[in-house]
Amino acid sequence: MNVSIAFAGSRIDRADHVRADPERLSGLINPRARLLRMNGLSPVVSTEGSLEWGTLAEAADDADLVFLGLDGECACFAQVPTSLGGDPGPASREMRSAMAMLGESDLATFGGARSLCDWHARHRFCARCGSETKIGKGGWQRTCVSESCGAQHFPRVDPVTIMLVEHEGRVLLGRQPRFPKGFYSALAGFVEPGESLEEAVMRETLEEAGVRVRDVEYVASQPWPFPSSLMIGCFAHADDPGIVVDETELEDARWFERADVVEALEAEERGGPGRAFTAPPAYAIAHLLMKSWVGRG
Amino acid sequence: MNVSIAFAGSRIDRADHVRADPERLSGLINPRARLLRMNGLSPVVSTEGSLEWGTLAEAADDADLVFLGLDGECACFAQVPTSLGGDPGPASREMRSAMAMLGESDLATFGGARSLCDWHARHRFCARCGSETKIGKGGWQRTCVSESCGAQHFPRVDPVTIMLVEHEGRVLLGRQPRFPKGFYSALAGFVEPGESLEEAVMRETLEEAGVRVRDVEYVASQPWPFPSSLMIGCFAHADDPGIVVDETELEDARWFERADVVEALEAEERGGPGRAFTAPPAYAIAHLLMKSWVGRG
Numbered sequence A, B: 001m002n003v004s005i006a007f008a009g010s011r012i013d014r015a016d017h018v019r020a021d022p023e024r025l026s027g028l029i030n031p032r033a034r035l036l037r038m039n040g041l042s043p044v045v046s047t048e049g050s051l052e053w054g055t056l057a058e059a060a061d062d063a064d065l066v067f068l069g070l071d072g073e074c075a076c077f078a079q080v081p082t083s084l085g086g087d088p089g090p091a092s093r094e095m096r097s098a099m100a101m102l103g104e105s106d107l108a109t110f111g112g113a114r115s116l117c118d119w120h121a122r123h124r125f126c127a128r129c130g131s132e133t134k135i136g137k138g139g140w141q142r143t144c145v146s147e148s149c150g151a152q153h154f155p156r157v158d159p160v161t162i163m164l165v166e167h168e169g170r171v172l173l174g175r176q177p178r179f180p181k182g183f184y185s186a187l188a189g190f191v192e193p194g195e196s197l198e199e200a201v202m203r204e205t206l207e208e209a210g211v212r213v214r215d216v217e218y219v220a221s222q223p224w225p226f227p228s229s230l231m232i233g234c235f236a237h238a239d240d241p242g243i244v245v246d247e248t249e250l251e252d253a254r255w256f257e258r259a260d261v262v263e264a265l266e267a268e269e270r271g272g273p274g275r276a277f278t279a280p281p282a283y284a285i286a287h288l289l290m291k292s293w294v295g296r297g
Helices: A022-028 A093-103 A105-121 A197-209 A259-271 A285-296 B022-028 B092-103 B104-121 B197-207 B260-268 B287-294
Strands: A034-036 A054-055 A065-071 A074-079 A134-135 A141-144 A157-165 A170-175 A187-190 A213-224 A231-240 A252-257 B034-036 B053-055 B065-071 B073-080 B134-136 B141-142 B158-167 B170-175 B185-189 B213-224 B227-237 B252-257
Touching: A022 A093, A022 A157, A034 A065, A034 A105, A034 B034, A065 A093, A065 A105, A065 A231, A074 A105, A105 A213, A141 B053, A141 B197, A157 A197, A157 A213, A157 A285, A170 A197, A170 A259, A187 A197, A197 A213, A197 B053, A213 A285, A252 B170, A252 B185, A259 A285, B065 B104, B065 B141, B073 B287, B104 B134, B158 B197, B158 B287, B170 B197, B170 B227, B170 B260, B185 B197, B197 B213, B197 B227
Parallel strands: A034 A074, A157 A231, B034 B073, B158 B227
Antiparallel strands: A034 A054, A065 A074, A134 A141, A157 A170, A157 A187, A170 A252, A213 A231, B034 B053, B065 B073, B134 B141, B158 B170, B158 B185, B170 B252, B213 B227
């Protein structure tokens, strides 16, 4: 699909040949290099609505620096926070407000930096032997410091299927208990080892809503930095509309008419609640899936 | 696409509701339960070409057991090997021979079990704090034993794009130095944090072969248990055929005519080398991509 996807479309060139070239990389750590200003794992947004950048002079002496890539001739870095409280969570209110302000490229640059910094901050030790790890390849690897182990670890990306299931002109949407009142979205779940994307869509829909689907069709994908998912958006078709909600996952799941989806998307774009339900915001791939689905009708 | 994909299509029901129910789970650890026989991370294949299963009596007393799911009423488990030498590698000769013998469901069951066991064997420690971790949720989680940390870790699935790029009726294929003589395949690379699937296809093709592509189109996906990839197969289009090979990744990359691809696929199916090049085997998604591409022509 030829549409803008939030968190994709950074203009920064990842310049991966630089990562494996220690000489070239250290040459880029110079006064012209830029350091992404972050507040923990949230962006610092200028009054003009752009990401704020400083110089490497602002980084701590012993900071782990991640090489984000080149913006023209200029090397861009982010600094890994020294401590993060608790487990990774969904987007904070601060984060959501930044998401509404930043342009496409800035949001994508920030999302990638956030996922990498989060991963480094939570991977200071070797999962294989328990020794410390040190950053390598400009932040695209960590290596165990133990000579007898030396395991290499790489930033993680978790594929997640998110699916709009259709039955006779209606779509299946669900709500998690943590969602705001009236909010419904597409069902979603992590792809597990040993299954294809299509099998993950079928399994998740059956698990969460008791609905069997066929004809899974890929629509679009989106990097989602909370902490590091790759959302893979699909359509699918159900022959039987019977729903059995898995109450450990969802509070409710139901079929919505096309007209209700159209109204909810329009209401969301005006910033208000929908009549039948409140739709996900434009930066979520679920919104794009719904829009694409009503556009087909 | 409605074709059989190697490593997908297990008949075992993952029964994820059981994982989070310790009482139900321990009730399934009984004399009727089955244990997948493995030789390290390779399958044990019966003379009839099926996976071999034993009972839980064959498991070590202190073994980490992974709950694979239910085959009818029968609970299926795999045992995590206590030690694995070295880093995860590509498919061994032993593994490739098993891949040629096993049926669709068995191969998929084995692939999922292999990915999970490999992950557990290499994640005995907490990446956040370095303490030990213990298996949980029937093998679908590990939890840090340190009370001050308690981080939860989940099996990893690494999305990889694999793409067949077309320019004026020819396709771009490349060969890695480790490939057998004459063997060419589709270009491929890991999706990185902060990029969509489509951006990963564009970046990898540009990095590895210097070729810019547009119109990325999803074709099919495949779980690939070496150690735990999700291969995402795509087509893409190039306007300019100029190639600049990244010699740190590839030994060669070139455009092949449709007739050469047809011949190479036929030769591979007869078990021999192709005239212009040798094609990937039928269990690889690259083979399916090529077959699908020539079918469109």
